[in-house]
Amino acid sequence: MDADKIVIMMTSGPDTPRRCATPFFMATLAAAMDYDVTMFFTIDGTLLLKKGLAKTIFPKAGGKSVEEFLNEALEAGVKMTACTASIELHGLAAGDLIDGVKMVGGASFWQMSEEAKNVISF
Amino acid sequence: MGKIRGCELPDDLYYYAEKHIWAKPMGGSLIRVGMNTVAGKLSGGKLNAVTVRTKNIGAEIPAGKSVATVESSKYVGPVPAPVTGILKRANEKLAADPNLAITDPYGEGWIVELEAAAWETDKARLLSGPEGMAAYQAKLEADNISCE
Numbered sequence: 491m492d493a494d495k496i497v498i499m500m501t502s503g504p505d506t507p508r509r510c511a512t513p514f515f516m517a518t519l520a521a522a523m524d525y526d527v528t529m530f531f532t533i534d535g536t537l538l539l540k541k542g543l544a545k546t547i548f549p550k551a552g553g554k555s556v557e558e559f560l561n562e563a564l565e566a567g568v569k570m571t572a573c574t575a576s577i578e579l580h581g582l583a584a585g586d587l588i589d590g591v592k593m594v595g596g597a598s599f600w601q602m603s604e605e606a607k608n609v610i611s612f
Numbered sequence: 613m614g615k616i617r618g619c620e621l622p623d624d625l626y627y628y629a630e631k632h633i634w635a636k637p638m639g640g641s642l643i644r645v646g647m648n649t650v651a652g653k654l655s656g657g658k659l660n661a662v663t664v665r666t667k668n669i670g671a672e673i674p675a676g677k678s679v680a681t682v683e684s685s686k687y688v689g690p691v692p693a694p695v696t697g698i699l700k701r702a703n704e705k706l707a708a709d710p711n712l713a714i715t716d717p718y719g720e721g722w723i724v725e726l727e728a729a730a731w732e733t734d735k736a737r738l739l740s741g742p743e744g745m746a747a748y749q750a751k752l753e754a755d756n757i758s759c760e
Contacts, residue, residue, distance in 0.1 A: 515688060518688050518689075519681055519688050522678055522681045522688060522689050522690035523663075523665055523678055523681050524677055524678045524690070562688070566688075566689070
């Protein structure tokens with residue numbers, strides 16, 4: 491039996507650090523429950539995938555960085571996708587993002603949503 | 613009770629050492645499963661939740677697939693099935709006190725019970741007995757894990 495799919499749309503970014511832990515935590519948790527999890531980064535969420543940036547963002551002072559939450563999700567098997575239009579919004583190129591991120595168009599989000607059991611947005 | 617690098621690891625249990633899970637035959641093909649003290653150490657010492665997906669009760673879970681998830685402030689991760697089997701029940705006591713899985717890992721803090729599909733053959737993949745415990749010790753040394 492194929493695993494149920496979940497899509498997590500991530501729009502929060504460096505301006506709202508406190509919104510940048512739970513989405514990764516929930517993704518990791520879902521992967522630990524054997525869901526097939528894809529995160530779709532768009533708007534400011536895409537900035538979290540910029541090389542080196544996530545380690546400078548702390549949802550809680552003195553706590554784990556966003557990079558640690560992100561790496562836990564990657565290690566758990568969460569797939570990371572980024573919206574091509576959003577990297578243009580921020581003047582980035584695909585090569586500016588961390589390894590392992592797949593660039594996808596907006597229509598891919600709808601395709602993933604159609605196949606998913608649940609879609610949530612942060 | 614056996615002790616390896618400060619971690620209590622009873623030598624009458626079977627261990628899925630990759631994820632620090634124990635398995636214990638309960639009679640027939642019923643197998644009780646829990647986290648061992650190494651997993652407790654790695655999770656940071658205080659669990660906020662141990663959750664079993666309700667839809668999985670009664671379903672066959674292949675070895676290595678998740679039967680439960682554990683959450684602490686430091687860690688979130690799966691409790692994989694040590695052997696293939698039908699998930700029979702979850703330990704209801706963990707709903708009220710998830711930390712039992714760490715404070716009494718081999719007693720009241722067991723996590724699930726499985727009806728093993730082929731325990732006699734599958735158990736060969738788990739570590740047990742003097743040889744198994746020696747292999748477990750080597751793994752903990754290689755991974756630089758200690759409970760002390």
